[in-house]
Amino acid sequence: MEPVIATTNKPANSIDDPELSLRWSARLSLTTRILAVNILAIALLAGSLFYLDNYRDELTHERLSQARLQTQIISDALNLQTPENREDLIVSFAADLKSRLRLYDKDGRKIVDSFDLAEPTYELRDPQEQPWQKDVARTLDQSIEFIVISEPITAFSEPKNDKVSAWPELKLLSVDQKSNSAVRYAPDRTPVIIAASYIPSSEHVLLLTSNARDITRIVRAERSNVVLVIFLTALVSILLSLFLARTIVRPIRKLARAAVRVRLGRAPEIAIPRMPGRRDEIGQLARALADMSGALRYRIDATEAFAADVSHEIKNPLASLRSALEGLDRVDDPDLRRQLIDVANDDVRRIDRLINDISEASRVDAELARTKFEKVDVGKMLDQLLAAREQRDTNESVKIAFARPGRGVATIMGDGDRLERVFSNILDNAVSFSPKDGLIEILATPDADEVVIQVSDQGPGIAKEQRQNIFKRFLSDRPAEEAFGKHSGLGLAIAKTIVEGHEGIVKVIDRPDGQQGACFEIRLPKATG
Incomplete structure (x- = not known):
């Protein structure tokens, strides 16, 4: 049987909450404390x-x-x-x-x-x-x-x-x-x-x-009555204490053992009891632990899959870089050597891009959890983003039309820099698939308690069976004319993670006007107050 307390060693940065810490009763079990409190009440009654x-x-x-x-x-x-x-x-x-x-x-x-x-x-x-x-x-x-x-x-x-x-x-x-x-x-x-x-x-x-003798008889009779009352009260109190300990201590021990098994990782899937029949604090704790365990399992699986994908994606440019470098020693032709150097430089830039995007994808969840959300005017943010892209000429020959909403109409709670990254990645994807002199349309409108942003392009569109897959990491389905390795395949995955971190959803739908192309729809909770 696993111990209820996994370890007695506290990490260096652990801080005990003084309001929750115990002093003299710290070594007593919960059952003992419940019994002690009730027996103390009986002892006070015995003072009669x-x-x-x-x-x-x-x-x-x-x-x-x-x-x-x-x-x-x-x-x-x-x-x-x-x-x-x-x-x-x-x-x-x-x-x-x-x-x-x-x-x-x-x-x-x-x-x-x-x-x-x-x-x-x-x-x-x-x-x-x-x-x-x-x-x-x-x-x-x-x-x-x-x-x-x-x-x-x-x-x-x-x-x-x-x-x-x-x-x-x-x-x-x-x-x-x-x-x-x-x-x-x-x-x-x-x-x-x-x-x-x-x-x-x-x-x-x-x-x-x-x-x-009657004085002694009266006092002893009253004492017998009091002792009987104390005995019956103590019996009922102890039984109720044991019942209370059973309803509190047993489920807590069960949850603690399940948590220890999760920590030890003794099985691929550790089921923490959710106790749906309990509507009290123990039931809330059980469901919270079950949800936490599921979230931890999901994160562990996602991390393992992410690590496998990273290893797979980096192997290709590394293999190409190794091959180019090894060929330099065997090639004397200047033109061939220049080609190999260009290949090596492309692979280095690809690896650098992969590392940057991988770093961004791995820390976005943690940073969002620590970020304090503020009011963000989506219209104003998109105006600034489009102006910056126009200045940097990142739209190539593609035109972008934005129907800006009124000031304060499309306002959400979030991290402005992260949300700007979302729209930047989606616009990069739309520009990549848009034809020369194509048009990208952006629409931001409030819808009940949400703000809906739609980004429509005139590209080939996305088949319905592929609309979920495009948000997977390292997806490399790019236009045929685009140079290999220009994108890491993490842009849409990062965008999806950021949107979900803002309690929103992002998906691909048909263009509202029925024309050819893809339409990315983002729904984010509208700011209140």
Whole structure:
């Protein structure tokens, strides 16, 4: 299997786009990045678990406030009761509040305990006797408290010598501070609410303790719901991430492998999938790569054919030049030597013409791709071209008639120098085939969103089956009276390349007036604005 990335060596002139470059994630695959982004979102959602710790603190603080209020109410009620009714009232309050109530005298000794008078209203559970799920829940509680740096809570245990001095919460009570409350953790990490109230009239102290298991139960139930939501969300997110990675990464890898095969040239024709069913950016990329591959293949084939044609065309004048030069050593007749020198000079000029035209034909595509098109008035350009040809006397005895359009009527976007080369080559061809004192007619007119230029001559014309072939390179079908080697056969091919580079077309049609001769028709997009 070919690697997706063909090479890690960058050319010397390569420049990375800073907007597209990656830093810390450059080595991660696209699939990994998609998963990481979605998992990060799930991790942010998991932060709601830590909010539950604040929720538990709020519940605890509310329960402590209630416990202080309850002890004050019970203290006031006890203050109004006789000692005979006091124990019944304490048992009644303890049963209603699901708590343990203790009363201490002014010497700190316990004088009443609801657990001694009636059945206990709660029981501290031993974690060793609970199922493993409770251990997991407690571990999760401790982990979250550690992460959010919760205020530490001391452990609760019943004192062996139950008196006021054994309870830190009772030591602070006085006439000034009549109530106090605190929370501790039972052995199974459930909160134990402790509240105390000072009774000034009798100097007694009331202590309330309650195992608020419901707080832990509520928080853990909410946490379980959040964990379930997070799990389901993570599952859906991962599945969607994998689906997204499948729809993005797999076709990109397929395109990358096809591009590598194109680079390696392992087959004459490498088919890059066009993915016609996809209308998104991946489909656009696939079609763009397929079109680019086809264009590259066409250029490679054209370059190979061009190289073969160049080799073939240069061989003939080189062979003639070699033969003439070799004959000079064996010929003593001055006239024959002069003829051989003339042949050699003609071959040198022919080779020079071939090299110039070949150079022009090979670079015209690249130069057009870099050229910035400007508005060109075809009428004005042809006027200047015809004046220059008249001055150089390149029309020989042939006359040229040009029906000049109005100023700005026939305007196109293009490269004026290249377009002038097109018309010059076509006029050279028309002059070559025109009879002595013949007439060449040029017409330039706008047609909807195009500008149409027609060049008609009075030559022998071109057969319909040959009208496409004349634009091929090195075509040497010239008039019989023309000296051999005067043309390279690249003029019309260069003209066709330039016209197509301007998104136009050039073709040969019958003369519009029905007379004998050829008519070259060029259609170029009309300039807008």
